[in-house]
Amino acid sequence: MPFKFNHLVQLLEDLNTARKQVQSSSTRHSRPADEIIIKWFSRHESDIVRHGPSAVAFLSCMLLDRVPNRVYGLREKSLASVLCKALFIENTSRGRQLHEWEATGLDFATCLEKNVMALAENDPPAAHREVTLEDIDAALRQLAANSKFASPEMRRHRDGVKSEISLRSILSRLHSREAKWFVRIIQRSYAPVQIPESLVLGCFHFLLPDILSFQNSIDEAVEVLGKPDLISIPHNPPSVLQQQYRQECARYLTPKLGVMVKRLEYFKARSIRHCCQMANLRTMSVERKYDGWYCQIHIDKSKGKECIQIFSKRGKDSTKPFILLHGALEAGLRLSHPECAITQNCILEGEMLVWSRSRQAILPFEKIRKYTQYGGRTIGAGGDSPRSSDEQLMIIFYDCLWHDNQNLVNEPHCVRRQHLEEIVSVTEGLAQLGDRREIRFGSASAKEELRKFFGYAIEQRWEGFVLKGRRDPYLSAGWHTNAIKLKKDYIKGLGDAADLCIIGGRKDPLEAEKYGGSLSWTIFYVACLQNKEVVQRFGTKPKFLILDILTRQTMSEGTFRELNQRGLGFCVPFSGSTEQMDVNIEQPGIMRQPPTVLFTKPFVVEVTGAAFTKTADVAYYALRFPRDVKLHFDRPLTETHSFEELQEMARESLMPADHEEQEDVDWILRLTEADGKSNRCVDLHAGGTPSPSCVSTASVSTCMSSPLTASRVDHVGILPTQSPLSNFSVAVKPDAKPNPKTASTWQSSPLALPANRAQPADESAALPPPINYVLSPGNGVKRNHEESKLPSVANKRPRKDSFKRLFIPLQSSLQNKTYAVHPYEPPAVFRSPTKSIEQTPSPFPISQQQKPLRELKNVTTKRGLEKLGSPRAESVDHGEMGTTKTVDEHVGNMSNEGQAPVGSAHGLDGVILKVMSFSALSPLDIKSVNWVTVVYAQLIDNVPSKLVRNTIYETVRTISKEYKRHRGTEKKRHRIARHAEDLEYQLQQPRQPQRRMILFYDEKIRSSFVDSSPDIVLKGAGDVLRKRQAKKYFAGALLMTAHEDTEDVVSRAIWDWHESVRLLNELRS
Structure with a gap:
């Protein structure tokens, strides 16, 4: 008996109602979705057919992602025209309502339900004319077959019938509520309702998930279930019998030529340590991950010249779109040569890339688009350079799943790799094997070996690693045999980051429904300044270029909610030019859905991504997969990266580093x-x-x-x-x-x-x-x-000390050669250089009684420390002064000259010097102005670096945190001293605000000011850094102020050299 569509509609409505109830705080104990689905399957047990075309129709309508070959080519605009023709409402008010669905605040399908179909409901059909899932499946197959994007297999079923005629017979028998879900099937998403795939497959037949792993097609999986040996197996037997039935089905669990095998599943490693833990003492093949297009290649030599079939990552038949890759496959597999290692057939996995013959290198990811065609035209290549005779498609092979009717899916990786090496004839620029190294994670050196190999990979700008167990099969039986994916951007703090602006928002009704419907915006538009320099110098109106969109999935819920709340106070309707800003949009995808509002006060955000790439149809670089959004309310627009800076960062990040x-x-x-x-x-x-x-x-x-x-x-x-x-x-x-x-x-x-x-x-x-x-x-x-x-x-x-090597001191940079370590890049996990006061006691007993520090042999008492409530930083050898002279003695000398001492019990100097330890110059070294204002100088490497600003902001956060902790410690000691009635101890308070300025310069400045007398350079460093010829080495400055009535440090970042000099002169005066 055919399965009625309204049964599926009732399930979808129940799931939607349960979703809304869960969002309500007063109904947290509503039925979960899993329980609803299980009861629904039990209720319709007798109606569900589990074999034949009815089973295929049932699963195709339930699991929309399981039919990747159905591409309809209908977006909202074109779909609205088709539906109006099918319902005969082209020139009516209902038709205009559907075309203007965005203005209603509803999603497209809900607009069809409430503003079109509900106004003129169809009469309920007779029982024998009710719409079934078979009817819907047949109509959608025809709709996909007639599409210009149809695969070769779907084109065989073309009948030339127009889309509106195919849909009319269905729509005329649907209720408005049913029509809404029917349209969502065409849109290939039931959102906001989520159907758990694994649960549905298990409820349909317990063998179905296992079969789909080998033959990733609903049609083929249902055909296997219909085999004479398996058709009598119950769909949900007792658990004690399931293993026996699986053994009976085992001989059918093999790949099939022309049917995609399920892709390998990966666990993501969040650090080297995490990766080693997941490796779990296995010997792993650590393979380079290539940034290209995934290909699963099926070779069937019985088909002659048409023996090649290629499946894409999403399971689509891409044999024709990837036609230019066939030459590389024929050369690498020697298909037309007698030496070919493939006698009958094989299934291989690889990555399609673009090779440059002149550069002898693999080109970036975006170069592939112009070499593929869908429906007779390239997709997303509008901004790309034309094809070059110097470029060619190539394939990197990395796995073999089937070879001459031999199933290799269950074989260990070392066996599959051996077959792969026998099959592939390595030809540079056409067909190659992936770079790899085997690491024994049972050895003591494994962790460091992986770390060094990964460091080399990042230096060479590889995308990352894929780790496969040497003895593991292709399809994992559990977490202990899963493959591992390790990428730089998976590790916190190591991804490519940029400071950008969120300038506008848009509300997607479906997304808003997921989060309760009370949101103002669900999509935020991130942009960069195109006229940063003139905005800085003259305060002109900023001009922004929208780069990408940010959704809830790219940020934390707190950030998402805060953007919705703060944006309400200063939003205006979208326009390309407003009183506050000008906005440019170059990406066609964003042009189709531009912001609905602009924020008159854009949000400054730090965004992390997976390297830089050129997005579709544009010629500029932007962050790939932007995420991990962090709001910075203390930064102005001019402290974000401009368009030119972003492009320079992209080129720098994509260029392999020089080995030297x-x-x-x-x-x-x-x-x-x-x-x-x-x-x-x-x-x-x-x-x-x-x-x-x-x-x-x-x-x-x-x-x-x-x-x-x-x-x-x-x-x-x-x-x-x-x-x-x-x-x-x-x-x-x-x-x-x-x-x-x-x-x-x-x-x-x-x-x-x-x-x-x-x-x-x-x-x-x-x-x-x-x-x-x-x-x-x-x-x-x-x-x-x-x-x-x-x-x-x-x-x-x-x-x-994780912060010690962050900077290079000025004097040592002027005189000594430093190590080739980039000190401007902050560590992934930042820790304060000092431990907190309250720590957990050590579990190990102290073998000797503790002694005062002065009595230990390896501790030397420094003059001046006894008078201060907190220790100063270690002595810094600047060449001019003796190696044993401390910063405190310099402060004492300043005090002897008639100035009050800089230090105090909780002074800012002690904190700054402690945080920067070896890198800070003492006040006398750079000719401080007076005891209230002290200037420090720091040298960094490579001023244009993308991480210089992050380092400076990290400095601010660390100093503020340490200063607050230090103030708390002093107050605690003061309370203890008062309790002990120690009259000699007094808490020293700064009598006026402490203002400190830190200047950051490129360490290359030493080559411009070195002369025969380094003492002159040293003593005049404060004047040297204010000279105009030092401007090109300027990286930034920090003005920090501490008040006696608060524990916070007020900081201000300065990026303009002229402004820093002006503030420096103000401090002097």
Whole structure:
């Protein structure tokens, strides 16, 4: 018996009602969707046919994403015309209502229901004329077959009937409520209702999910269920019998030529540490992920010249659109040669890319669009350059699923790879095997090996990695055999980021329904300034270019709600030119759905994406997959990236780094930070404490000292066998005895040593005392220093200052060569350089009674510290002053000259110097104006870098956080002192606001001001930085003010050099 459409409509209405009830706070205990679907299947048990065309129609109407070959080519505008013709309302008020559906505030389908169909309901049809799912499926098949985007298989069913005639027989028998859901089937989405696919498949037949994994087509899966051996199997047997029935079905669970195999599923790794945990001691094939178009290639040599069939990522037959790839497939597989390794057939996986013969390189992702055609024309290539004779399509193969009637899906990856290597004839620029390396995650060196390999991959601008278990089958049986995907933008803080503006919004009624319908906007438009320079200089009206849209999925719910609330106060109707701004739109997709409102005060946001790309039909770069939106209410428009800056950032991020720059070193450091401080150097397999290497060169961790020869490398090309990190030597002062704990911390730390530390006279002076490793059955590895009498503590981790290498000090940059580490890029997980006051007690007992710091041998008392409530930063050797002279002594000298001391118990200087540690110059070094205003100077590397601003903002956040913590600590100590009636202790308060200015300059400034007398440069640094020739090295400035009545630090970022000089002069006066 055919299944009636109104039964499905009732299910959809029930799910929609339940969704609305769940959104209401007073009805949180409404029936969940799963319960509704299970009861619905039970209620219509006798009506559901589970074999034959009726089953295909049922599943095709229930699961719209399961029929990718049905492309109707009908958007709202064209669909409105077809429906008006089908209902004979072309020149009526109802027809105009449908064409103007956007003005009603309803979605298209709801507008058809309420403003068109409900005004003239059809008479209820007779029982034998009620619309069935078979009727709808047949009509939609014809609609797709007659579309100009139809696949070759669908074109065989063309009958030339117009779309309105095909739909008229259905619409004339539908109620308005049913018509709404019928239109949503044409739109290929039941939104806002969500139907859980796995639950529906399981309720229909428990074998269906297993069959679809091998033959990812409803038609083919239903055909398998209709096999004589399987047709008698019940759709929902007792669980004790299901395994037996699965064994009976096993011989049918094989791939089939011409039917797509389900794509491999991945788990996303959020850090190197997370990736190693998911690898779970497996030996993994770490393969390069290529940024191209996925292809599943079916070769059937029995078809002669038409033996190639290609499926796209979404399961569409793309054999004809990818016709230009056929030549590369024929060359790589040697299909016309007697040496061809394919005797009958095969199924391969690969990535389609564009190769440049002159550059001998793979071109960016957006270059592929102009080489594919759908319906006889290219899609999204309007802004791309024309095809070049120097370019050609190529294929990168990375898996083999079927070879000469042999099913390889259940075979381990190493076997599949062996078949792949036998089949593919590597031809540069046409057909190649993917770059990969095998890593044994059961070894101690695996974590560091993966980190170094990934750092190299980022340096070479690879998209990422895909990790497949050497012994794992293609289709995963659980999380322990799943493949892993590792990309830079998956790791927090490492994706490409840009400061942009949200300038407008739009409400999608369907999206608003998902979140309760009370939202003003569900889509936000992100843009960049096109005239930033004139806005900065003359305050002219800003001109914006809309780059992309942001939805709820790209930001947190709190950010989404806040944009809806704050935008209400300053929104105006959209216009290309308003009193507040001009707006340009170049993307056709955004032109079709422009903003409905503009915000007179745009929101400044920081947006993260997966690299840069040229979006469809435009010639400029924008962030790919923008997400992780962060609002910044304290930044003006002029502190965002302009269009020119964005393009420069894109070109820089896409250009592979020069090997001499050692950019991978910096990425390795940031990946280490992303793993978190608590597990930075711990070997997950050893179970003990991290052990620093005792050789003359310092390693990042124990893992780095392990040889890389244990792993296999295939087709990687130029890959450094040893990271430059392992060549960092430990530097100590020749006249000082190194602290064993400090030396070991330096040795095992992934952070480079400050460039301004004095180098030892000979190599032996740089070595820390020998370290003995004592094995304890209870506590693992302990470290005993021969020359230290300090007690050894089990599981002791060396401290690492994640902010120490962020900047390069001015004087050391003027005189010394620094390491090739980019100090301007912040770590992925930022931690304050000092620990909080209230910490959890250590679980290990202290072996000796604690002593005051002054009594320890490795601690030297510094003059001036006794008078201050908080310690200053460590001494900085600037060449001019003695190496033992501290910043506090400089402050004391200033006080002796008749000025009040800069420091106070909770002064801003102590916090700034503590945060910047080795990188801050003392006040005298740059000729401070007076004791209230102090100027610091910082040098950074590469001013145009995209992360300079993020680093400066990170500085503000860190100083503010540390200052607030410091104030809280002083107040707490003051309360304790008062409670103990210690009359000598008094809390010092700043008598007036403390104003500090930090200037940021490119470290290349040293090449412009170095002369024979470095003392002159040093003493005149404050004047040098104000000279006009220093303008081109200027990166930014910070003006920070602290008041005595608050714990907050008021900061202001300055990006204009002239303004920074003006403020500097004001401070002097």
